[in-house]
Amino acid sequence: MLPEIIVITCAVVVLLLDMFFDEKKRIMLGPVALIGLTAAFAALTCFTPKNGTILGGRFAMDAVAWWFKLLFIISGLVTVLLSIDLLDGRVGVRVRGIGSRGEYYSVLLFTISGMMYIASSRDLITLYVSLELATIPLFVLAAWRRDDAQSGEAGLKYVLIGAMASAFILYGLGIIYGLTGTTDLNLLKQALKPSLALWLATAMIVAGVGFKLTVVPFHMWAADVYQGAPTPVTAYLSVASKCAGLAFIFQVLFRILGAFVADGAMIAAIFAAATMTLGNVVAIVQQNIKRFMAFSAVSQAGYLIMGFLGNWDLAVPAMLYYMLIYVTTNLAVFACIIWYTNETGKEQISDYRGLSKTNPLIALSMMLALFSLAGIPPLSGFVGKFFLFSIASKAGFHWLVGVAAVNSTISLYYYLRIVRQMYIETADENAGRLPVSGVLASTIATLNLAVVFLGIIPVFYESIYAQTGSWHW
Amino acid sequence: MGLVSWLIAIPFLTMLVILAVPARNWRIIRWIAAAGCGSHLILTSAVTYLYCRAMTGDSVNMQTSLLTKLYLVEKVPWFESLGIQYFVGIDGISMAMVILTSIVIFAGVLASWYVDTRTKEFFALLLILVTGVFGVFVSFDLFLFLMFYELAVLPMYLLIGVWGTGPKEYSAMKLTLMLLIGSAFVLVGFLALYHASGLRTFDLQQLAQVHFTTDFQKWVFPMIFVGFGVIGALYPLHTWSPDGHSSAPTAVSMLHAGVLMKLGGYGALRIAVYLLPEGAIAWGLFFMVLATINIIYGAFVAVMQKDLKYFTAYSSVSHCGFVLFGVATLNMMGLKGAVIQMFSHGIMTALFFALIGMVYSRTHTRMIDQMGGLAKKMPWLATTFYIAGLASLGLPGLSGFVAETHVFLGGFFGNMWANTGVMKALAIIATMSIVVTAVYVLRALARVFYGPITNHDFEKLTDATLPERISTGLLAAVLFAVGLSPFLFVNMIESSLLPILNRLYQSGAAALTH
Numbered sequence: 009m010l011p012e013i014i015v016i017t018c019a020v021v022v023l024l025l026d027m028f029f030d031e032k033k034r035i036m037l038g039p040v041a042l043i044g045l046t047a048a049f050a051a052l053t054c055f056t057p058k059n060g061t062i063l064g065g066r067f068a069m070d071a072v073a074w075w076f077k078l079l080f081i082i083s084g085l086v087t088v089l090l091s092i093d094l095l096d097g098r099v100g101v102r103v104r105g106i107g108s109r110g111e112y113y114s115v116l117l118f119t120i121s122g123m124m125y126i127a128s129s130r131d132l133i134t135l136y137v138s139l140e141l142a143t144i145p146l147f148v149l150a151a152w153r154r155d156d157a158q159s160g161e162a163g164l165k166y167v168l169i170g171a172m173a174s175a176f177i178l179y180g181l182g183i184i185y186g187l188t189g190t191t192d193l194n195l196l197k198q199a200l201k202p203s204l205a206l207w208l209a210t211a212m213i214v215a216g217v218g219f220k221l222t223v224v225p226f227h228m229w230a231a232d233v234y235q236g237a238p239t240p241v242t243a244y245l246s247v248a249s250k251c252a253g254l255a256f257i258f259q260v261l262f263r264i265l266g267a268f269v270a271d272g273a274m275i276a277a278i279f280a281a282a283t284m285t286l287g288n289v290v291a292i293v294q295q296n297i298k299r300f301m302a303f304s305a306v307s308q309a310g311y312l313i314m315g316f317l318g319n320w321d322l323a324v325p326a327m328l329y330y331m332l333i334y335v336t337t338n339l340a341v342f343a344c345i346i347w348y349t350n351e352t353g354k355e356q357i358s359d360y361r362g363l364s365k366t367n368p369l370i371a372l373s374m375m376l377a378l379f380s381l382a383g384i385p386p387l388s389g390f391v392g393k394f395f396l397f398s399i400a401s402k403a404g405f406h407w408l409v410g411v412a413a414v415n416s417t418i419s420l421y422y423y424l425r426i427v428r429q430m431y432i433e434t435a436d437e438n439a440g441r442l443p444v445s446g447v448l449a450s451t452i453a454t455l456n457l458a459v460v461f462l463g464i465i466p467v468f469y470e471s472i473y474a475q476t477g478s479w480h481w
Numbered sequence: 482m483g484l485v486s487w488l489i490a491i492p493f494l495t496m497l498v499i500l501a502v503p504a505r506n507w508r509i510i511r512w513i514a515a516a517g518c519g520s521h522l523i524l525t526s527a528v529t530y531l532y533c534r535a536m537t538g539d540s541v542n543m544q545t546s547l548l549t550k551l552y553l554v555e556k557v558p559w560f561e562s563l564g565i566q567y568f569v570g571i572d573g574i575s576m577a578m579v580i581l582t583s584i585v586i587f588a589g590v591l592a593s594w595y596v597d598t599r600t601k602e603f604f605a606l607l608l609i610l611v612t613g614v615f616g617v618f619v620s621f622d623l624f625l626f627l628m629f630y631e632l633a634v635l636p637m638y639l640l641i642g643v644w645g646t647g648p649k650e651y652s653a654m655k656l657t658l659m660l661l662i663g664s665a666f667v668l669v670g671f672l673a674l675y676h677a678s679g680l681r682t683f684d685l686q687q688l689a690q691v692h693f694t695t696d697f698q699k700w701v702f703p704m705i706f707v708g709f710g711v712i713g714a715l716y717p718l719h720t721w722s723p724d725g726h727s728s729a730p731t732a733v734s735m736l737h738a739g740v741l742m743k744l745g746g747y748g749a750l751r752i753a754v755y756l757l758p759e760g761a762i763a764w765g766l767f768f769m770v771l772a773t774i775n776i777i778y779g780a781f782v783a784v785m786q787k788d789l790k791y792f793t794a795y796s797s798v799s800h801c802g803f804v805l806f807g808v809a810t811l812n813m814m815g816l817k818g819a820v821i822q823m824f825s826h827g828i829m830t831a832l833f834f835a836l837i838g839m840v841y842s843r844t845h846t847r848m849i850d851q852m853g854g855l856a857k858k859m860p861w862l863a864t865t866f867y868i869a870g871l872a873s874l875g876l877p878g879l880s881g882f883v884a885e886t887h888v889f890l891g892g893f894f895g896n897m898w899a900n901t902g903v904m905k906a907l908a909i910i911a912t913m914s915i916v917v918t919a920v921y922v923l924r925a926l927a928r929v930f931y932g933p934i935t936n937h938d939f940e941k942l943t944d945a946t947l948p949e950r951i952s953t954g955l956l957a958a959v960l961f962a963v964g965l966s967p968f969l970f971v972n973m974i975e976s977s978l979l980p981i982l983n984r985l986y987q988s989g990a991a992a993l994t995h
Contacts, residue, residue: 325562384635385628394624394668395563401672409672413665417658424638424654432642432650466560473562 009067010056011048011077012124015084018044019117026110034109038092041113045085045120052077058475065194066131071475075328076127076255079335083248084120086339088113089451090346091240098445101353106153106238116244119145123252126259132181132191135259139177142252143170143220146245150237162236169229173219177256180212184264193263202268210272213260220253222306223313224283231294234302239349242298243342246305247335254312254331262320269316276316277400277408284310284415292422297345297357300422301338304381307419308334311396311412318399325473326395332472333380333392333462340377340455343448344370351442357426362435367442371430373456378423380459383416388463395469483555484528485569488579489615491521492586496608499601507600511590514604518587525583528553532576536976543979547987548689549755550976551621560624564675564682568622573977574820577970578618578740578747581827584959585739586611589732591952592835595842596644596730603644607732610636614740618747623671623683626752627664633741634660634712637725637733644730656725659718663711667748670705673697674756688756689984695759702760705753706768713745714801715768716775722798727790731838734790738797739831743823746804750819754808755981758988761811766899769809769892773907775802780917789840789847792925793833796873799914800826806911807888810904811985815891816978817971818884824970825872825880825963832869832956836862839949840929843942849925854934859944863930865953870922872960875915880963883970885915898989 021044022037029036052074061068093099095109122141129135147170151163185191187206188199200206218226234242261269287307294300312334315327347370348363349355364371380389393416400408462468482490495517499510535552543550551570559565571579589607596603613633620626634657641653675683678691693701711718722742726734754761779799786792800822807819839862840855841847856863872879875886892908895901934940945953963970 379635385631390628390631391560397668398563398672398675401669402676406669406673409669410665413668414662417661417665420661421654421658424657427639428642428650431639466565469560470562477562 009062009128011052011081012121014044014048014051015081015117015121015124018047019114019121022110022117023114026114029110035096037109037113038088038095041088041117042085044117045081045088049078049081049085052081061130065192066134067125067128068130069128072258072324072328073127075332075472075476076251077124079251079331080120080123080127080248083244083251083335083339084116086343086451086455087116087240087244087248089447090243090339090343091116092447093350093445094238094240094346100351100442103153103238103353112149112152115145115148119143119149120248123248123255126252127255129259130193132185132193132196135193135256136178136181139252139256140174142249143174146170146249149241150233150245152238152241156236158236159238160236162233165229166233169219173216173226175216176212177216180209180216183209183212193259196264197266200264200267206265206268210260210265210268214257217253217257217260218279220256221250221309221313222283222287222302223279223309224286224306227283227287227306227309230306231299231302234305235296235298239298239342239346242301243339243346246301246342247338250305250309250312251331251335254327258324261316262324266320273317273403273405276313277405280310280313280317280400281408281411282310283307283313284412288415288418288422291419294422295357296355297360297426298355300357301341301345304419304422305338307415308338308381310415311393314396314400314408314412317403317405317408321477322402323399324476325469326399328472328476329469330392330396332468333388333459336455336458336462337377337380337387337389340452340459341374341381343452343455344374344377347444347448347452348442350448357429360426360429361433362439363430365435366439367444370444370452373452375427375430376456377459378426380463382420382423384420386460386463388459388461391463391469483553484524484531485553485571485619486555487524488521488528488619489569489612491517491524492608492612492615496605496612499605499608502601504599504601507597510600510604511594511596514590514608515587517608518583518590522583522587525580528571529576529580532571533973536573536973539976543976545983546980547983548686549980551686564680564684565624566622566684567625568684569619569625570621571619573974574747574751575618577820577824577974578743579615581743581824582611582614582618582740584955585735585827585831588831588835588952588956589735591948592735592838593730593732594946594948596732599643603640603730606636606640607736610640610736611740614736614744617744621685623674623685623688623752625683626685626748627668627671630667630744630748631661631664633744634664637729637737637741640733641725641729644733645728646730647728648724649728652721652724652728656721659721660712663708663718666704666708666711668708670701670708673701673704685752685756693757693759698757698760699763702753702757702764705757706749706764709745709748709753710768710771710805711745713742713749713805714775714798715745715805716771716778716798716802719775719779719798719801723791723794726794726797726834727788731834734834734838735831738794738834739827742797742801743804743827746801746808746819746823749805750808750816750981754811755984758984761985762898762989765809765811765896766903769806769899769904769907772802772806772809773911775799776806776911776914777917780914780921784917784921786921787849789837789849789925789929790834792849792921793830793837796918796921797826797830799918800830800873803885803888803911806907807891810888810891810894811896811898812891812894813978813982814887814894816981817974818887818889818891820974820978821880821887821963821967821970822884825884825960828956828959828963829869829872829881832865832953832960833873835949835953835956836866836869839945839953844936844939849928851936852929852939853932853936854930855939855942856930857934858939858942861945861950862953865957866930867926868957868960870926872964874919874922878961878964880960880967883964883967896989
């Protein structure tokens with residue numbers, strides 16, 4: 009539990025420092041959050057045992073939880089790196105209503121800690137509470153730009169829909185408790201028998217988590233929230249919130265309902281097909297880049313849930329690896345978007361025209377990341393998708409593989425729209441080179457290296473496979 | 482790293498060097514590109530020599546073999562738990578394709594000697610593309626194959642979109658999307674093969690030892706064949722090709738029509754027919770009919786074209802039909818013809834597009850009826866254009882004749898599964914296209930190069946420069962070489978075609994006894 013403790017302590021420290029510092033010194037808060045997350049990262053990778061339980065088995069550590077925590081910490085770290093410039097005002101175009109750095113970082117750290125708990129909970133109550141700890145701070149973050157109507161709208165929509173989703177989940181968990189009389193996941197697994205109530209409970213939970221994962225038809229909130237929230241928050245939402253949803257559904261589907269997952273394969277396949285198709289088709293017509301990324305994220309969720317068609321020995325590694333790739337790739341795209349919004353205040357796709365002339369390296373990074381999202385080899389997105397497609401193919405869903413592969417091509421169409429703006433359209437007459445801050449430049453560079461190398465170097469997949477392939481539910 | 486890996490690595494390393502050079506030194510960049518491709522040509526010659534020496538005498542052993550024999554093999558595990566490996570090697574068919582690509586890219590770089598807008602990015606993308614193409618031709622692991630295949634397709638978008646002419650964005654998008662939808666079909670087929678084999682491997686040689694059930698073969702074969710057919714311009718999925726070729730800049734048209742379209746025929750032969758012989762037997766006649774439509778339709782549409790690039794693009798559709806026709810005959814003659822046609826058409830069409838690019842850069846028009854009498858001003862270009870044109874209509878002595886003869890004879894010989902009468906009829910129809918080809922080629926050439934000079938601006942035009950002469954001269958020389966001594970070439974590929982045929986006969990005999 010050491011990494012979680014570090015993250016929470018850091019959140020509290022940031023909040024306290026914020027109280028004692030004057031405005032000038034508050035520039036230190038970002039680095040403090042960074043140090044906290046780095047320490048948590050170090051604690052996770054070096055000092056945490058990969059297996060073990062505490063608190064009477066209610067909090068457990070295993071390989072799957074370990075990888076999820078790694079993902080949460082990485083997304084948190086990158087989000088802080090991406091937020092620093094915006095919050096400290098080192099931007100080309102100032103945005104009103106961005107401030108209160110201390111609260112921002114501490115709220116961010118709290119949601120990270122909540123997500124980390126999800127992966128380790130072995131009890132219905134703690135599972136639900138950690139989900140709320142992960143979600144509620146996100147509502148606050150989405151509405152961060154107090155003076156901005158869109159941000160407010162985003163926050164409100166997110167609260168309402170998020171609360172509804174939570175209610176669904178709670179209802180589902182309640183039914184499961186009612187059926188078995190226990191909240192311990194390990195006991196639940198043995199006590200559950202197939203029944204109508206169990207199907208109802210599963211449907212409730214899947215619907216609730218569907219909101220988090222932006223699975224069609226529960227994706228409606230995504231576009232508005234993504235557009236309204238401050239861009240670093242959108243970046244965080246698009247990766248970490250999805251990861252958290254996946255961690256939660258892993259707990260429910262594999263740990264509790266492991267024996268019944270195969271019965272729902274057809275349903276999962278239909279959800280997957282609908283999600284990727286709708287996300288892709290709607291993304292084609294988007295003009296605002298954040299809305300665009302929202303629908304792109306919806307379609308990525310569609311590919312992701314293809315993993316539920318398979319047995320856990322292949323599905324878990326494939327989904328975790330896909331998530332690792334998705335986190336780095338999506339953050340790489342968002343890093344470029346955040347940089348551009350910081351410098352120009354513009355968010356339309358057509359604003360990116362001629363970027364390859366003015367800032368060739370950033371344009372190249374963005375193109376690589378977009379191609380990786382589209383699944384073009386040798387970038388990592390290709391490998392990630394290929395493994396998921398392979399699971400669907402193994403389960404005999406050849407039609408779904410076809411739908412998914414055609415969808416990848418459709419997605420390429422709209423990713424190419426941005427590439428076209430950057431590379432083919434000519435820049436405005438007076439467009440000059442835009443400055444890049446050191447923090448953003450190194451973040452973008454690191455993320456892009458990860459985007460390239462995750463697809464070429466097998467060691468990450470192999471170690472995920474070796475550690476989680478033998479996962480017992 | 483072995484020699485075959487270097488075949489992939491040289492263009493990639495050249496690309497990295499180019500990226501390191503500042504963009505303002507564009508003159509140096511093209512020299513680097515030429516040096517890289519030149520050294521690739523030397524390496525290819527070395528590999529060809531090693532291959533030919535190693536394979537001498539092997540064709541006797543291959544008479545009954547069911548597995549193609551690979552040379553210079555390199556095998557490294559990659560994603561080990563999924564059975565994905567880095568597995569490259571050379572056999573006769575891939576050797577022919579590597580030689581083709583190496584020649585075309587070298588000629589292509591020389592033909593783009595005067596690209597002065599964003600030269601650095603142009604050559605970098607061109608080299609990425611060609612890295613992908615070499616990768617496809619030497620990889621014998623399906624995952625690796627698919628990876629290189631998509632890597633080869635994508636740079637096209639930017640190459641056409643940025644440096645192209647005409648409705649370039651439309652063409653670029655259409656081309657990219659259609660080709661990738663093709664690869665989506667291929668992906669479904671590959672994954673189905675992977676799981677149906679139960680071996681947890683993408684290794685082509687291991688998959689070839691598995692017997693897939695007939696029903697399975699019957700649905701996977703068309704998946705893969707159509708998927709590759711898209712890039713091989715199979716009717717009615719060829720529509721990306723005229724638009725793409727005519728909008729692309731010179732070197733890209735050369736590579737695309739010359740090499741990339743061959744990925745289709747290569748994949749269909751190497752993977753679809755090789756792994757799924759029963760599927761091939763079941764579907765052979767169907768695809769033969771489509772290929773015949775390709776041949777005739779492409780030729781007739783080419784007659785109507787007024788733009789030199791569209792004209793060549795449709796003639797490519799027609800000629801790529803010969804490749805698919807040859808593959809669909811499923812006999813030795815036809816398969817040989819398909820491979821020779823891939824090579825011959827690759828060189829010929831690259832020469833065509835190079836010359837069109839050179840003529841266009843002088844006259845600034847591609848409209849056939851706006852030109853006239855150019856032979857007086859540019860004798861070199863006119864002569865090489867004629868060589869390409871004559872090869873295209875199958876004049877003996879040039880490579881086109883060898884290829885087309887094989888393909889047609891293949892059609893006439895028939896095979897033991899399909900109705901021989903129908904195959905003969907199709908072969909006769911396809912042969913007629915030669916007449917149509919003669920009509921459009923000769924008419925266009927006469928129009929462009931002979932007669933009086935109609936436009937007075939053309940009085941000042943100059944003939945080919947040295948890089949252009951090397952580029953076109955090399956390609957024309959290869960057309961002669963294959964045309965005059967086809968046996969060298971046939972020897973090289975024959976032993977690799979035998980296993981494919983043996984597999985067909987084995988499963989065909991089994992099918993007949995049922």
